[in-house]
Amino acid sequence: MQALWDFLTLFGLTETIFQFMLVNIILALSIFITLYTGIFSLANIGFMAIGAYSGVICTQTIGLPLWVGLLAGMTAAGIGAYLLGLPILRLHDIYLAIATIGFGEIVRILVLNFDNIVSAVSGQAVVLTGGALGLKGIPKITQTWHLLVFIVLVVWILERSAKSRFGRALRAIRQDELIASGMGIDVVKMKTAVFILSAVLAGAAGVFSGHLTRIISPGVYSFSRVVDILAYAVFGGTVTWLGPVVGAGILTAIPEMARPLKAYNQVFNGIILLLVIVYLPNGIVDPGLLRKIAGRIKPRKE
Amino acid sequence: MTFLQQTINALWLGSVYSLFALGYALVFSVLGVLNLAHSAVFMWGAYLGWFAATRLSLPLPLAGLVAVLGAGILGVLLDMLAFAPLRKREAPRISQLISSMGVALVLVRLAQIAFSAQPQYFPMDAYLSQTIPLLPVKITVIQAAIFVIAILLMIVLGLAIRYTRQGRAMRAVAFDSQTAALFGVPVEIYYRSVFFISGALAGAAGMLYGLAFNNVLPFMGDSVALKGLTIIVLGGLGNIEGAVIGGFVVAALEVASIAFGGSTYRDAIIFLLLILVLLIRPQGLLGVKKTTKV
Secondary structure: HHHHHHHHHHHOOOOHHHHHHHHHHHHHHHHHHHOOOOOOOHHHHHHHHHHHHHHHHHHHOOOHHHHHHHHHHHHHHHHHHHHHHHOOOOOOHHHHHHHHHHHHHHHHHHHHHHHHHHHHHEEEEEEEEOOOHOEEEOOOOHHHHHHHHHHHHHHHHHHHHOOHEEEEEEHHHHHEEEEEHOOOOHHHHHHHHHHHHHHHHHHHHHHHHEEEEEEHHHHHHOHHHHHHHHHHHHOOOOOHHHHHHHHHHHHHHHHHHHHHHHHHHHHHHHHHHHHHHHHOOOOOOOOHHHHHHHHHHHOOOO | OOHHHHHHHHHHHHHHHHHHHHHHHHHHHOOOOOOOOOHHHHHHHHHHHHHHHHOOOOHHHHHHHHHHHHHHHHHHHHHHHHHHHHHOOOOOOOHHHHHHHHHHHHHHHHHHHHHOOOOOOOOOOHHHHOOOOOOOOEEEEHHHHHHHHHHHHHHHHHHHHOOOOOOHHHHHHOHHHHHHOOOOOOOHHHHHHHHHHHHHHHHHHHHHHHHHHOOEEEHHHHHHHHHHHHHHHHOOOOOHHHHHHHHHHHHHHHHHHOOOOHHHHHHHHHHHHHHHHHHHHHOOOOOOOOOOOO
């Protein structure tokens, strides 16, 4: 195994970079699920923060193993999504985008002031989230195989559900909610389920990344991070799960492997976002596009 | 601090917020898209003004003109890059939101590379930051000037939209672009000029905001970006008068939450207001309920 990493390091791909790629893939899958259903939500970063803090408090503060922290983070994010989804999923399009941006900021501010609020309410000095400085010295216990197993599991579930009744229902909702509900699909239930699933993934990504970077603070979960996540999914495309996986992988790896690009990381992501949305609206992993290219290379015989 | 003093504070802060939100609302009302790069243009306006005032040693009023025109041109470039290609393809408006996010990311990062993340300051004469004497409240010369300039700009724009031929054409395009085109209105030119005006307003607001706090930073747009969203949602998306009123409401809320000691939660309060308005009154304070659901 070490030999493999020694070899890959020659190309600038270290295990740490690979791990960040995997975390970003989980985040991209999280936003992919909602986009796939036609829900334009930018709440992922808020759920990532909820997951990360819940998970790290379990492992670092209480001393439980990683899998408990992971479950706690995913559960907390899921519950948050259920509560937020009830009112907010009535909104569509730009309105939903604005509301979820607001949610992300509220989470960040609450995390920032969590200790103050709890201390004021309970009358004792409580230190749980550590305010603006965040939590430091988190044990680095996320292993590459944890991430790989998790992603394979998620992709397996996505692949299975894409071909199922559930997946077809989601595609119908994406096309036209009104008609979907006319066909007997419980649109509210489906959308809530998707929203929770997306939040659970973001929460898991939060727990994993907290135990990789070893430090979490409110500043990490800012609006610009959502734009990065969105860039992964939009770049890869949201036709199949492969899109966000490829998108997150490439967009994370390129600035890391080509060091001079590192300072221009966000410039790069921004330009990619702009170019892809203008010229490749379905992203780079687009079966239709591939078919078109293949057709041009090998003309069909009449 | 007295109630009167707080009102004055809310008024001059609100005038800058309104000016900023006006550009947001203008683009939304005419094109129906949300321009998330508006705050980046705001920040660049402040930097352009700062650059003109310090590096080119222009007096502040001229530097302000540079900021306004420069930001207006930036707005046009923004349209050419992020909006016009998608408009031609009739892409969904969410795509235009995403492309504007991309541009915002690039603009903020470029400012950071060009001007560093350190705050920059305007060269201010001492009298500008002194309070005006013989008044019952404390207001500095620069704050008063900011208020007057912002209000004047809004009045001029309001009159132009209402009473000029171009303003009428612009309202026609906003109401129904296809019908306006049939009546011979060059719709594309109006779209582009809306982006110029919107950018210029953002630039003016950025310059005034930078002067008010005498602080120019690459991330200064972040805090107003989301407040601007709250303001236009509060006023009813695309409602221009609503955006002006919303600016003062948000500023008043902010000033009040600082006065009552909740300054750490002031942003949370504003975003909560944002979500509540979207859920309860999505047409905004002044809006008329439409049949299409949001």
